[in-house]
Amino acid sequence: MFTKVYLAGPIAGLTEGEAKDWRNDVAHDLKIAGFIPVSPLRSEPAINGIYQLYYDDPLYGTKEAIAAKNELDVRSCNITLAYMPREFSKRRPSYGTTVEVAWAYALSKPVILVSDDPYVFEHPLMSRCASWKLGTLEEAVRLIIGTFSVYEGR
Numbered sequence: 001m002f003t004k005v006y007l008a009g010p011i012a013g014l015t016e017g018e019a020k021d022w023r024n025d026v027a028h029d030l031k032i033a034g035f036i037p038v039s040p041l042r043s044e045p046a047i048n049g050i051y052q053l054y055y056d057d058p059l060y061g062t063k064e065a066i067a068a069k070n071e072l073d074v075r076s077c078n079i080t081l082a083y084m085p086r087e088f089s090k091r092r093p094s095y096g097t098t099v100e101v102a103w104a105y106a107l108s109k110p111v112i113l114v115s116d117d118p119y120v121f122e123h124p125l126m127s128r129c130a131s132w133k134l135g136t137l138e139e140a141v142r143l144i145i146g147t148f149s150v151y152e153g154r
Contacts, residue, residue, distance in 0.1 A: 003148050004036040006073050008101065009083035010094040012053040016046035022083060026137055033145045038073050070100060079112065079148060080104035081140050082130075086117035098126070105129035112140045 007023045020041060027037035043060040044051065055061035060069070074080060082101050084094060104111045105128070113120065113130035114137055120126055121133045134140050 002034075002036050003079065004038050004077040005030055005144060006038050006040075006077035006080045006100070006104070007083070008040070008074075008080050008097045010085075010088040010092070010097060011040065011044070011051045012096070013092050014051050014088065015049055016051070018088070019046070019051050022137060026081065026141060029141045030144065033149065035144065035148070038077050040070050040073060043069070070096065071103060074100050074103045074109070075107060077109070079110050079144060081112045081114065081144070083137060083140075084113065084115040084117065084120050086115065086120075089115075089117055089120065101126065101129045112143060114140050 007026060009019075009022070011019050023037070023039050023041065027039065030037045041051075044066070045055070047055060054063045054066055057065075059065065080100060082097050084097055088094065101111050101113065102125075110131040111129055112132045112134065113126065114134050115121060116135060121130075127133070132140075132143060134143065
Protein backbone atom coordinates (compact mmCIF):
# COMPACT_ATOMS: atom_id res chain seq x y z
CA MET A 1 0.00 0.00 0.00
CA PHE A 2 1.25 3.47 -0.85
CA THR A 3 0.21 6.44 1.25
CA LYS A 4 -1.06 9.23 -1.00
CA VAL A 5 -1.20 12.82 0.22
CA TYR A 6 -3.54 15.31 -1.44
CA LEU A 7 -2.05 18.82 -1.58
CA ALA A 8 -5.09 21.07 -1.16
CA GLY A 9 -4.80 24.82 -1.21
CA PRO A 10 -5.74 27.97 -3.10
CA ILE A 11 -5.32 28.02 -6.87
CA ALA A 12 -7.69 30.45 -8.59
CA GLY A 13 -6.23 33.93 -8.92
CA LEU A 14 -2.72 32.86 -7.93
CA THR A 15 0.39 33.06 -10.06
CA GLU A 16 1.98 29.84 -11.22
CA GLY A 17 4.72 30.22 -8.60
CA GLU A 18 2.29 30.92 -5.76
CA ALA A 19 0.24 27.84 -6.56
CA LYS A 20 3.07 25.48 -7.48
CA ASP A 21 6.15 26.35 -5.43
CA TRP A 22 4.90 25.16 -2.05
CA ARG A 23 3.39 22.04 -3.62
CA ASN A 24 6.67 21.22 -5.40
CA ASP A 25 8.66 21.67 -2.18
CA VAL A 26 6.30 19.49 -0.12
CA ALA A 27 6.04 16.90 -2.91
CA HIS A 28 9.83 16.63 -3.10
CA ASP A 29 10.16 15.95 0.63
CA LEU A 30 7.27 13.47 0.66
CA LYS A 31 8.59 11.53 -2.35
CA ILE A 32 11.98 11.11 -0.67
CA ALA A 33 10.16 9.58 2.31
CA GLY A 34 8.20 7.20 0.08
CA PHE A 35 4.85 8.98 -0.07
CA ILE A 36 2.90 9.82 -3.21
CA PRO A 37 1.94 13.49 -3.36
CA VAL A 38 -1.14 14.32 -5.47
CA SER A 39 -1.51 17.84 -6.85
CA PRO A 40 -4.76 19.26 -8.19
CA LEU A 41 -2.68 21.35 -10.61
CA ARG A 42 -2.05 18.51 -13.03
CA SER A 43 -3.72 19.24 -16.37
CA GLU A 44 -4.49 22.80 -15.25
CA PRO A 45 -2.62 25.60 -17.03
CA ALA A 46 -1.83 29.03 -15.68
CA ILE A 47 -3.33 31.30 -18.34
CA ASN A 48 -1.10 34.33 -18.84
CA GLY A 49 0.69 33.26 -15.66
CA ILE A 50 -2.47 33.22 -13.49
CA TYR A 51 -4.68 30.28 -12.55
CA GLN A 52 -8.32 30.78 -13.44
CA LEU A 53 -11.36 29.54 -11.54
CA TYR A 54 -12.16 27.45 -14.60
CA TYR A 55 -11.22 27.64 -18.28
CA ASP A 56 -12.37 26.57 -21.73
CA ASP A 57 -11.30 22.94 -21.96
CA PRO A 58 -14.05 20.30 -21.98
CA LEU A 59 -11.69 17.62 -20.64
CA TYR A 60 -10.11 19.44 -17.72
CA GLY A 61 -11.26 23.04 -17.50
CA THR A 62 -15.00 23.07 -16.89
CA LYS A 63 -16.36 23.67 -13.41
CA GLU A 64 -17.69 20.11 -13.37
CA ALA A 65 -14.40 18.56 -14.58
CA ILE A 66 -12.34 20.42 -12.00
CA ALA A 67 -14.68 19.47 -9.17
CA ALA A 68 -14.83 15.83 -10.29
CA LYS A 69 -11.01 15.55 -10.45
CA ASN A 70 -10.57 17.18 -7.05
CA GLU A 71 -13.21 14.99 -5.43
CA LEU A 72 -11.60 11.90 -7.00
CA ASP A 73 -8.26 12.98 -5.54
CA VAL A 74 -9.63 13.47 -2.03
CA ARG A 75 -11.37 10.09 -2.21
CA SER A 76 -8.28 8.26 -3.50
CA CYS A 77 -5.77 9.84 -1.12
CA ASN A 78 -5.14 8.70 2.43
CA ILE A 79 -4.37 12.17 3.84
CA THR A 80 -5.31 15.74 2.91
CA LEU A 81 -2.78 18.46 3.61
CA ALA A 82 -4.62 21.78 3.29
CA TYR A 83 -2.47 24.91 3.04
CA MET A 84 -4.41 28.13 3.67
CA PRO A 85 -2.01 31.04 4.18
CA ARG A 86 -3.37 34.41 5.25
CA GLU A 87 -1.72 36.17 2.29
CA PHE A 88 -3.85 34.22 -0.20
CA SER A 89 -7.02 34.26 1.92
CA LYS A 90 -6.91 38.07 2.14
CA ARG A 91 -7.06 38.26 -1.66
CA ARG A 92 -9.80 35.70 -2.12
CA PRO A 93 -11.13 33.00 0.22
CA SER A 94 -10.37 29.47 -0.97
CA TYR A 95 -13.81 27.94 -1.15
CA GLY A 96 -12.45 24.94 -3.05
CA THR A 97 -9.97 24.08 -0.31
CA THR A 98 -12.71 24.40 2.29
CA VAL A 99 -14.88 21.94 0.38
CA GLU A 100 -11.97 19.53 -0.02
CA VAL A 101 -11.33 19.62 3.73
CA ALA A 102 -15.02 18.84 4.32
CA TRP A 103 -14.93 15.97 1.81
CA ALA A 104 -11.89 14.46 3.54
CA TYR A 105 -13.52 14.82 6.95
CA ALA A 106 -16.77 13.25 5.69
CA LEU A 107 -14.74 10.33 4.33
CA SER A 108 -13.01 9.90 7.75
CA LYS A 109 -9.62 10.80 6.31
CA PRO A 110 -7.08 12.77 8.32
CA VAL A 111 -6.79 16.47 7.51
CA ILE A 112 -3.66 18.46 8.27
CA LEU A 113 -4.50 22.16 8.16
CA VAL A 114 -1.57 24.55 7.75
CA SER A 115 -2.06 28.29 8.11
CA ASP A 116 -0.70 31.46 9.61
CA ASP A 117 -4.23 32.85 9.83
CA PRO A 118 -5.83 32.50 13.29
CA TYR A 119 -9.29 32.93 11.75
CA VAL A 120 -8.86 29.71 9.76
CA PHE A 121 -8.07 27.79 12.95
CA GLU A 122 -10.81 29.50 14.97
CA HIS A 123 -13.59 28.88 12.47
CA PRO A 124 -15.81 26.21 14.10
CA LEU A 125 -16.20 24.10 10.96
CA MET A 126 -12.54 24.20 9.93
CA SER A 127 -11.55 23.45 13.51
CA ARG A 128 -13.89 20.46 13.60
CA CYS A 129 -12.65 19.04 10.29
CA ALA A 130 -8.92 19.42 10.96
CA SER A 131 -7.13 16.53 12.63
CA TRP A 132 -4.08 18.77 13.12
CA LYS A 133 -3.67 22.55 12.93
CA LEU A 134 -0.10 23.58 12.22
CA GLY A 135 1.74 26.79 11.46
CA THR A 136 4.22 25.61 8.82
CA LEU A 137 4.49 23.22 5.91
CA GLU A 138 7.71 21.89 7.41
CA GLU A 139 5.77 20.76 10.50
CA ALA A 140 3.18 19.11 8.27
CA VAL A 141 5.83 17.15 6.37
CA ARG A 142 7.45 16.05 9.65
CA LEU A 143 4.04 14.98 10.96
CA ILE A 144 3.20 12.99 7.84
CA ILE A 145 6.55 11.22 7.81
CA GLY A 146 6.57 10.59 11.56
CA THR A 147 2.96 9.47 11.89
CA PHE A 148 2.12 7.79 8.61
CA SER A 149 5.41 6.09 7.69
CA VAL A 150 4.38 3.07 9.73
CA TYR A 151 1.74 2.34 7.09
CA GLU A 152 4.49 2.13 4.49
CA GLY A 153 6.44 -0.37 6.58
CA ARG A 154 9.22 2.11 7.37
